Amino acid sequence: MEIKVSNIYYSIDDKDLFSNLSIEFKDNEITGVIGPVGSGKSILLELIGNLRDVNDGQIDIGSICLNAKPKKKDLHKHHKEVGILFQSPYDQIYNLTVKKELFLCLSDLKLSKDEINERISSTLKLVELDESYMSKNPFDLSQSELKKVALASVLIRKPKLLLLDEPTAGFDASGIKMLINMLKLLRKKESITAIIVSSDVDFINQIADEIVVLKQGKVIKKGKRLDVFKDEKFLKDNGVNVPKIIEFENYVLNEKGIKIGYREEINDLLKDIFRYAK
Amino acid sequence: MQNLVEIKKLDFSYGEKVIFKDFDLEIKPKRFVTILGKNGSGKTTLINILMGLIDSKGKIIIDGIILSKETKKFLRKDIGIVFENPDEHFVTDRVYDELAFILESQDYQKDDIDDKIVKVSELIGIEDLLNRKIISLSVGEKQLVALAIAIINKPKLLIMDEGLSNVDSYYREIILKILNVLRKRGMTIINITSNSEDSVYGTDIVIINNGKVVLNKTLLRAYKEEKEFINSGLSLPLIADLSLKLKYYNLTNKVYIDEKSLVDEIWK
Numbered sequence: 001m002e003i004k005v006s007n008i009y010y011s012i013d014d015k016d017l018f019s020n021l022s023i024e025f026k027d028n029e030i031t032g033v034i035g036p037v038g039s040g041k042s043i044l045l046e047l048i049g050n051l052r053d054v055n056d057g058q059i060d061i062g063s064i065c066l067n068a069k070p071k072k073k074d075l076h077k078h079h080k081e082v083g084i085l086f087q088s089p090y091d092q093i094y095n096l097t098v099k100k101e102l103f104l105c106l107s108d109l110k111l112s113k114d115e116i117n118e119r120i121s122s123t124l125k126l127v128e129l130d131e132s133y134m135s136k137n138p139f140d141l142s143q144s145e146l147k148k149v150a151l152a153s154v155l156i157r158k159p160k161l162l163l164l165d166e167p168t169a170g171f172d173a174s175g176i177k178m179l180i181n182m183l184k185l186l187r188k189k190e191s192i193t194a195i196i197v198s199s200d201v202d203f204i205n206q207i208a209d210e211i212v213v214l215k216q217g218k219v220i221k222k223g224k225r226l227d228v229f230k231d232e233k234f235l236k237d238n239g240v241n242v243p244k245i246i247e248f249e250n251y252v253l254n255e256k257g258i259k260i261g262y263r264e265e266i267n268d269l270l271k272d273i274f275r276y277a278k
Numbered sequence: 279m280q281n282l283v284e285i286k287k288l289d290f291s292y293g294e295k296v297i298f299k300d301f302d303l304e305i306k307p308k309r310f311v312t313i314l315g316k317n318g319s320g321k322t323t324l325i326n327i328l329m330g331l332i333d334s335k336g337k338i339i340i341d342g343i344i345l346s347k348e349t350k351k352f353l354r355k356d357i358g359i360v361f362e363n364p365d366e367h368f369v370t371d372r373v374y375d376e377l378a379f380i381l382e383s384q385d386y387q388k389d390d391i392d393d394k395i396v397k398v399s400e401l402i403g404i405e406d407l408l409n410r411k412i413i414s415l416s417v418g419e420k421q422l423v424a425l426a427i428a429i430i431n432k433p434k435l436l437i438m439d440e441g442l443s444n445v446d447s448y449y450r451e452i453i454l455k456i457l458n459v460l461r462k463r464g465m466t467i468i469n470i471t472s473n474s475e476d477s478v479y480g481t482d483i484v485i486i487n488n489g490k491v492v493l494n495k496t497l498l499r500a501y502k503e504e505k506e507f508i509n510s511g512l513s514l515p516l517i518a519d520l521s522l523k524l525k526y527y528n529l530t531n532k533v534y535i536d537e538k539s540l541v542d543e544i545w546k
Contacts, residue, residue, distance in 0.1 A: 037416070038417075144318065172472070172510075173508070199444075236447065239418075240446065241446055242447065244475065245516060248517070256541060266516070273520075277529055
């Protein structure tokens with residue numbers, strides 16, 4: 001599902017945030033949107049997610065067209081094909097049991113009983129929640145368990161476009177692993193398109209294909225993950241964090257002249273070190 | 279050596295949810311302790327209890343004085359605190375005025391106020407920010423100002439309560455280095471975070487999991503307890519993690535926390 005942001009304008013409290021902004025997000029890819037606090041990344045996601053309307057310009061999501069006055073049929077299609085995970089799970093969980101919540105999320109999809117059961121079962125597996133959670137009250141759960149329920153409520157609809165706003169906030173290391181595995185699986189099996197807004201660059205480094213760097217409402221860099229992250233100086237000068245593993249790899253390159261390669265994961269890095277160590 | 283902070287047999291629940299039961303913790307003076315724990319482990323609740331903001335069962339002793347209704351106002355004067363979101367605590371428009379406000383409310387005279395502000399802004403490195411409007415500052419700059427406010431009266435204990443969560447790596451490093459300087463000057467530092475990378479700047483690590491202290495050790499000793507990190511939903515700092523894994527394969531012989539030492543060891 002290709003996403004095209006074309007010449008959008010958006011202001012908050014009479015202050016211009018986006019002025020003639022255009023970005024293209026590739027189909028079947030996971031794009032990470034990073035940038036310093038106040039860059040507008042969450043607002044951009046909310047505009048693509050139809051939680052806000054642009055003042056001017058348009059956003060095309062496949063055949064869906066969002067502009068200042070979107071048509072009903074586009075809104076309807078958007079609701080069916082786009083899934084958003086909010087920063088706070090409290091913004092999207094309403095029901096008294098996990099089961100009710102998940103059923104409600106499927107109610108407009110007109111699925112058969114078998115399909116419903118299959119979806120629930122496979123989605124719970126995807127977010128690493130046991131079937132025993134079905135009868136629990138979401139609000140009795142821990143922060144990370146609640147976040148998993150919120151994620152399940154989005155994934156269960158099998159959206160064509162997945163929008164995640166700071167998905168790692170509130171998750172511990174094992175929760176983050178679950179997110180990475182989930183996204184990798186969806187990318188492989190369902191060819192999902194995803195846009196992830198995150199300040200956790202170590203997480204983005206493990207999962208994104210493309211990266212968009214936003215600063216004060218403007219795109220200051222866009223490209224393949226490694227091409228963007230390699231440029232440590234540029235990122236740091238602009239108040240953007242660099243993945244720790246890339247910092248290490250750059251350090252080895254600069255100090256010892258050894259190119260151990262850019263890896264996402266510590267185990268791959270270890271293999272490189274074995275290869276190049278004396 | 280008397281502990282600066284001693285928490286004994288602390289019990290606390292939010293309604294039916296037990297946060298702490300039989301919780302014990304000791305913090306020695308002039309240490310820089312990183313308290314790690316995943317979200318929801320009770321770290322912030324602990325601070326609220328320490329500040330006497332919420333009542334709990336158990337004994338809390340700060341610098342030899344038992345925390346109680348009568349002593350809490352007095353004890354708070356010796357604790358500086360920086361919160362996750364500084365905006366909630368600023369009351370004036372300009373940085374200088376913000377620093378002056380806290381001193382004026384403590385009945386300091388104008389000359390003293392000016393003197394204290396100059397001294398603390400030199401220490402923290404915010405001399406250039408004094409005339410700036412707070413609203414124009416970046417998150418990192420705001421936290422530097424919040425830090426200046428927290429230490430302007432030279433408290434014995436400084437607490438960062440997730441104070442670095444929203445700060446970018448540039449300011450994060452600056453602030454952590456300043457905390458280390460403050461420690462060397464005699465302040466006890468507690469940094470509460472879920473980001474284990476912060477811990478490399480400190481002297482001790484405490485891990486809280488399921489309402490209990492599961493680890494309380496000095497830095498290098500703590501990193502060796504990999505299992506405790508993993509079981510508590512935390513990761514090790516990258517360099518420490520690498521060192522431990524390489525040590526297993528005999529490429530290094532100890533745990534390192536800085537890039538330079540590790541890289542020099544691997545490529546001697």
